[in-house]
Amino acid sequence: xxxxxxxxxxxxxxxxxxxxxxxxxxxxxxxxxxxxxxxxxxxxxxxxxxxxxxxxxxxxxxxxxxxxxxxxxxxxxxxxxxxxxxxxxxxxxxxxxxxxxxxxxxxxxxxxxxxx
Amino acid sequence: xxxxxxxxxxxxxxxxxxxxxxxxxxxxxxxxxxxxxxxxxxxxxxxxxxxxxxxxxxxxxxxxxxxxxxxxxxxxxxxxxxxxxxxxxxxxxxxxxxxxxxxxxxxxxxxxxxxxxxxxxxxxxxxxxxxxxxxxxxxxxxxxxxxxxxxxxxxxxxxxxxxxxxxxxxxxxxxxxxxxxxxxxxxxxxxxxxxxxxxxxxxxxxxxxxxxxxxxxxxxxxxxxxxxxxxxxxxxxxxxxxxxxxxxxxxxxxxxxxxxxxxxxxxxxxxxxxxxxxxxxxxxxxxxxxxxxxxxxxxxxxxxxxxxxxxxxxxxxxxxxxxxxxxxxxxxxxxxxxxxxxxxxxxxxxxxxxxxxxxxxxxxxxxx
Numbered sequence: 001x002x003x004x005x006x007x008x009x010x011x012x013x014x015x016x017x018x019x020x021x022x023x024x025x026x027x028x029x030x031x032x033x034x035x036x037x038x039x040x041x042x043x044x045x046x047x048x049x050x051x052x053x054x055x056x057x058x059x060x061x062x063x064x065x066x067x068x069x070x071x072x073x074x075x076x077x078x079x080x081x082x083x084x085x086x087x088x089x090x091x092x093x094x095x096x097x098x099x100x101x102x103x104x105x106x107x108x109x110x111x112x113x114x115x116x
Numbered sequence: 117x118x119x120x121x122x123x124x125x126x127x128x129x130x131x132x133x134x135x136x137x138x139x140x141x142x143x144x145x146x147x148x149x150x151x152x153x154x155x156x157x158x159x160x161x162x163x164x165x166x167x168x169x170x171x172x173x174x175x176x177x178x179x180x181x182x183x184x185x186x187x188x189x190x191x192x193x194x195x196x197x198x199x200x201x202x203x204x205x206x207x208x209x210x211x212x213x214x215x216x217x218x219x220x221x222x223x224x225x226x227x228x229x230x231x232x233x234x235x236x237x238x239x240x241x242x243x244x245x246x247x248x249x250x251x252x253x254x255x256x257x258x259x260x261x262x263x264x265x266x267x268x269x270x271x272x273x274x275x276x277x278x279x280x281x282x283x284x285x286x287x288x289x290x291x292x293x294x295x296x297x298x299x300x301x302x303x304x305x306x307x308x309x310x311x312x313x314x315x316x317x318x319x320x321x322x323x324x325x326x327x328x329x330x331x332x333x334x335x336x337x338x339x340x341x342x343x344x345x346x347x348x349x350x351x352x353x354x355x356x357x358x359x360x361x362x363x364x365x366x367x368x369x370x371x372x373x374x375x376x377x378x379x380x381x382x383x384x385x386x387x388x389x390x391x392x393x394x395x396x397x398x399x400x401x402x403x404x405x406x407x408x409x410x411x412x413x414x415x416x417x418x419x420x421x422x423x424x425x426x427x428x429x430x431x432x433x434x435x436x437x438x439x440x441x442x443x444x445x446x447x448x449x450x451x452x453x454x455x456x457x458x459x460x461x462x463x464x465x466x467x468x469x470x471x472x473x474x475x476x477x478x479x480x481x482x483x484x
Contacts, residue, residue, distance in 0.1 A: 032151070034155040037152075052152065053176030053184070056181070064188060078154065
């Protein structure tokens with residue numbers, strides 16, 4: 001498996017996780033797009049830094065599924081679209097978080113040799 | 117000013133995203149992306165050209181971004197629309213969907229109109245030809261129906277070909293290669309920004325060109341086999357065939373250019389217009405010698421398509437001179453067509469000159 005394959009694997013894992021992280025951030029407070037990208041970078045030491053071009057399709061996906069809602073506001077004279085998690089989004093987030101911890105636990109068990 | 121130049125880079129980038137988004141999807145997301153790019157730029161130190169270039173590079177390929185966004189909105193491939201039918205049966209619901217190129221969608225209404233008009237026109241023309249030949253209409257019915265079905269099949273074939281091209285993802289804009297994003301965006305200023313041409317157009321030009329060339333060759337074949345044709349008529353039909361073949365060949369050129377460059381060729385479009393001038397000499401002859409004009413009619417008495425096939429149909433084509441009482445009308449029509457062709461070329465020349473003059477290369481030269 002070459003470096004390219006590893007990079008692809010990493011980006012696929014990140015892609016799956018970023019949605020959960022976005023919901024986690026918005027669970028705390030509402031944010032606009034740039035703020036979400038910035039928080040993801042700083043809170044995860046750049047490991048889960050999302051590419052600018054990837055963020056907005058993801059936000060639209062979550063919005064389309066009804067997990068987020070959005071609102072335009074004028075802040076300092078500039079229009080910004082703020083995202084807020086919906087009740088359905090909170091439910092989905094809680095389920096995804098639970099599943100995530102299960103997956104992590106089982107993968108860790110496998111890697112640490114508990115199955116062997 | 118540097119900040120104006122920086123803003124232009126951002127706006128050009130957003131324009132590239134916008135023109136690759138399906139209709140109706142562009143306003144909201146463009147505003148959001150603009151806000152994001154400005155946030156990136158200001159956090160980096162301000163609205164400078166360097167920061168703007170960095171920001172658009174970080175944002176990524178505008179075409180891919182537009183496609184990703186459109187996909188999330190239910191548009192596949194960025195330029196396709198998804199049609200879904202949901203059938204609810206009790207508690208269960210069944211969804212079935214298919215994708216259709218949005219470019220074809222835009223053309224769908226035109227296709228239906230064009231399809232109906234072509235078939236109607238052909239049916240009327242064929243019927244009038246047969247009746248005018250004093251033939252028995254009922255005997256020719258089978259032939260006319262076959263011809264109509266052929267036309268229907270041909271029109272459907274053209275559009276299936278266009279759909280296949282779009283499904284294969286034959287997208288001219290992808291040919292721009294791995295240039296840095298900012299270079300792609302800046303270079304875009306060298307040509308007027310306009311909506312990205314549909315890749316279905318490549319198929320349209322190819323198939324249209326094929327039909328024009330084929331039809332032109334068919335006319336030459338028919339005319340060559342008819343012996344008792346006047347000089348004026350031969351000139352007219354050969355000019356028509358030549359004009360069709362000329363247009364067909366230029367259409368192939370337009371298809372290749374569009375596929376390779378991702379934009380329509382203004383020059384080839386202008387060159388294509390000259391097919392109108394090919395008809396002018398023959399129209400002048402018709403105006404001077406209208407009595408020599410012959411029109412082909414099909415006398416199908418005794419003709420059996422099943423037994424003799426299409427190649428023998430030429431033997432049943434009869435040339436008829438225009439009745440004397442209509443000669444003046446023919447002259448007037450020929451004159452009007454000459455004037456129309458010349459005016460058309462003049463207009464095309466003006467449009468072409470303007471398009472060339474207003475290119476951003478000239479603008480850049482003027483600025484420096």
